[in-house]
Amino acid sequence: xxxxxxxxxxxxxxxxxxxxxxxxxxxxxxxxxxxxxxxxxxxxxxxxxxxxxxxxxxxxxxxxxxxxxxxxxxxxxxxxxxxxxxxxxxxxxxxxxxxxxxxxxxxxxxxxxxxxxxxxxxxxxxxxxxxxxxxxxxxxxxxxxxxxxxxxxxxxxxxxxxxxxxxxxxxxxxxxxxxxxxxxxxxxxxxxxxxxxxxxxxxxxxxxxxxxxxxxxxxxxxxxxxxxxxxxxxxxxxxxxxxxxxxxxxxxxxxxxxxxxxxxxxxxxxxxxxxxxxxxxxxxxxxxxxxxxxxxxxxxxxxxxxxxxxxxxxxxxxxxxxxxxxxxxxxxxxxxxxxxxxxxxxxxxxxxxxxxxxxxxxxxxxxxxxxxxxxxxxxxxxxxxxxxxxxxxxxxxxxxxxxxxxxxxxxxxxxxxxxxxxxxxxxxxxxxxxxxxxxxxxxxxxxxxxxxx
Ligand SMILES: *[C@@H]1O[C@H](CO)[C@@H](O)[C@H](O)[C@H]1NC(C)=O
Numbered sequence: 001x002x003x004x005x006x007x008x009x010x011x012x013x014x015x016x017x018x019x020x021x022x023x024x025x026x027x028x029x030x031x032x033x034x035x036x037x038x039x040x041x042x043x044x045x046x047x048x049x050x051x052x053x054x055x056x057x058x059x060x061x062x063x064x065x066x067x068x069x070x071x072x073x074x075x076x077x078x079x080x081x082x083x084x085x086x087x088x089x090x091x092x093x094x095x096x097x098x099x100x101x102x103x104x105x106x107x108x109x110x111x112x113x114x115x116x117x118x119x120x121x122x123x124x125x126x127x128x129x130x131x132x133x134x135x136x137x138x139x140x141x142x143x144x145x146x147x148x149x150x151x152x153x154x155x156x157x158x159x160x161x162x163x164x165x166x167x168x169x170x171x172x173x174x175x176x177x178x179x180x181x182x183x184x185x186x187x188x189x190x191x192x193x194x195x196x197x198x199x200x201x202x203x204x205x206x207x208x209x210x211x212x213x214x215x216x217x218x219x220x221x222x223x224x225x226x227x228x229x230x231x232x233x234x235x236x237x238x239x240x241x242x243x244x245x246x247x248x249x250x251x252x253x254x255x256x257x258x259x260x261x262x263x264x265x266x267x268x269x270x271x272x273x274x275x276x277x278x279x280x281x282x283x284x285x286x287x288x289x290x291x292x293x294x295x296x297x298x299x300x301x302x303x304x305x306x307x308x309x310x311x312x313x314x315x316x317x318x319x320x321x322x323x324x325x326x327x328x329x330x331x332x333x334x335x336x337x338x339x340x341x342x343x344x345x346x347x348x349x350x351x352x353x354x355x356x357x358x359x360x361x362x363x364x365x366x367x368x369x370x371x372x373x374x375x376x377x378x379x380x381x382x383x384x385x386x387x388x389x390x391x392x393x394x395x396x397x398x399x400x401x402x403x404x405x406x407x408x409x410x411x412x413x414x415x416x417x418x419x420x421x422x423x424x425x426x427x428x429x430x431x432x433x434x435x436x437x438x439x440x441x442x443x444x445x446x447x448x449x450x451x452x453x
Contacts, residue, residue: 005109005447006034008128010099011135012115013040013092014077015047016267016344020135020206021112022050022057023233027436028443029053036060036106038099040075050235062098067091078267082178089184092116103128109447112204115189117196129446131228132200136345138207138215139166139373140366144179145193146222151180160221162214165376166369171388175365197223202446204228206345208435210425211378226452228442231435232349232426243329247290250319251330257337260289260401261330261356264342268363272296274391276307279320281397283310287338287405288317292325331356338405340397343370352380353427357404357416359384361392380419382411 009025011017018039025035034056039047041061051057064075069087074080080088096118103111103126112133113119123130134141143149143166148158154173157163168176183189197203203225205216220227242248251259262282264270270278275296282289299305302322327347331339331354339356341347342363348370351358358381360371374381384400386392404412425431442452 003444003448004032004034005444006036006106007110007112007443008036008038008103008106008108009112010038010116010119011113011133012077013043013075013088015043016077017114017135018043018047018076019050020233020346021133022047023235024112024133024206024230025057026050026052026235027230027233028440029056031440032056033440034058036102036108038062038095038102040064042073042075060102062095064091065094067094085178086182086184089115089187089189093118093184096122100125110443113196113200115183115192115196117192117199120196120199123201129201130199131202131204131443132196133230134203134205136206136366137348137370137373138205138212138219139163140369141205142215142218143168143369144176144190144365145197146219147194149179149190151177158222160218162218163377166215166372168368172368175368178365197225200225202226202228202442202452204230204439206230206233208232208426208431211373211422226442228439228452229435230439231432233436234346234349234353234432237328241326243326243333247325247330248333251290251333251335254288254317254335256334258288259333259336260285260287260338260340260405261336262289262291262293262340263325263327263347264293264361264363265344265347266294266324267344268342269294270296271391272298272305275302275305277391277394278397279310280307281392281394281401282318282340283314284394284398285401285405287401288335289314289319290325290330290336291318291320292327293320293322295322328353338401340401343367343374345370348374352419352422355420355423357412358382358419359397359400359404361386361397378418378422380415380422382415 009021011021028035036058038060044059044061067087067090100122103122108128110129111119111123112131120130146158154176155168179190180188208231216227295302296305302320328350339351340359343360360381361384362368362371371383375383382400384392385396403409
């Protein structure tokens with residue numbers, strides 16, 4: 001029997017989900033499998049360039065219907081304010097007929113999904129296997145998706161929760177309460193996720209045993225499902241795109257390992273005061289720095305939002321940039337010695353892969369737990385102190401950066417040593433490929449109804 005399968009992918013309409021699904025699709029396609037990727041029409045244009053195997057990965061555009069509350073033309077989470085998420089979920093649910101029709105015609109062997117929990121019913125009807133793909137950390141899945149959580153006690157971990165360090169503290173639970181908000185007609189994200197994880201054939205997680213083994217075991221015990229790990233599935237660097245001269249030349253001016261690079265991902269829009277505190281904190285470190293963030297709310301450029309006199313004071317050693325930058329290549333530049341990050345799951349892996357000292361200022365939900373995983377479980381990073389405050393002070397940011405950058409800092413030396421050891425374990429030759437190979441082999445067995453042991 002031909003072991004090549006045909007998989008459907010149907011992630012939540014947000015780039016933070018669609019992009020890791022597409023990286024996973026590339027890994028399947030590389031092994032000769034076929035993927036049909038279902039997504040809103042407009043997103044296709046934005047993601048096409050990440051498709052490395054256009055012969056094997058075909059995009060299947062979905063038409064997004066008009067939904068009350070959703071602005072015209074909104075198709076993904078980046079098109080809307082966070083408060084409209086529930087309407088976007090309703091729009092996703094309205095594509096059910098299109099998804100079902102595509103499954104009926106193309107008869108996939110597997111369907112990967114996440115927030116659209118009704119995919120498991122379609123899969124059962126048409127004889128496909130359903131795979132819930134968790135594209136964020138297992139640690140955050142354990143604190144937001146397992147049975148028995150209550151909105152009013154999210155900082156009490158569920159029975160059997162495997163860590164005394166990767167925890168939410170006090171008011172941080174507010175950052176997670178959105179899982180109990182409406183998410184589509186009569187649903188919450190929490191309800192959908194627990195249902196999807198209970199009814200799917202297999203759970204897969206974008207992580208590895210070495211870093212999150214105990215969280216994966218916990219999820220497995222909660223849902224009594226086979227759990228398959230893909231590894232971090234980081235895309236190959238594009239060798240045809242070297243670091244832009246603008247940054248290469250600027251960074252070349254500084255001593256080895258002296259520059260602090262700060263990036264908060266493409267999604268985060270800071271309030272103006274948060275943005276200014278960030279800039280002033282970088283100034284206070286006294287080190288050269290490059291900050292790449294979106295302009296703050298209410299400003300059309302970063303320049304417009306900068307503190308009084310800031311540019312004049314830091315012009316010899318600092319840049320604040322409002323556009324996209326090649327993060328992995330900047331982290332790999334010899335002058336860069338410190339990475340200040342929001343600890344989104346992709347950036348978390350990139351920070352581990354780099355040789356930089358790592359400082360986290362998590363902004364939202366899973367970033368908080370990713371940060372605890374790195375800082376308290378792996379002890380490779382530091383977290384900026386913020387007490388009960390919603391955002392940190394410039395002093396606390398500067399203290400955190402100095403604590404890992406000062407030559408004789410004990411903490412700095414400890415995280416540097418631990419980070420180097422973890423990097424050695426995780427990025428030794430072959431480990432990532434082993435994960436992908438084993439994952440794909442398990443899927444081949446699943447499709448052929450061979451028991452997964
Ligand atoms: C700064 O850090 C201290 C602990 O070192 C903490 O008590 C305080 O709340 C922090 N301030 C802010 C604004 O985050």
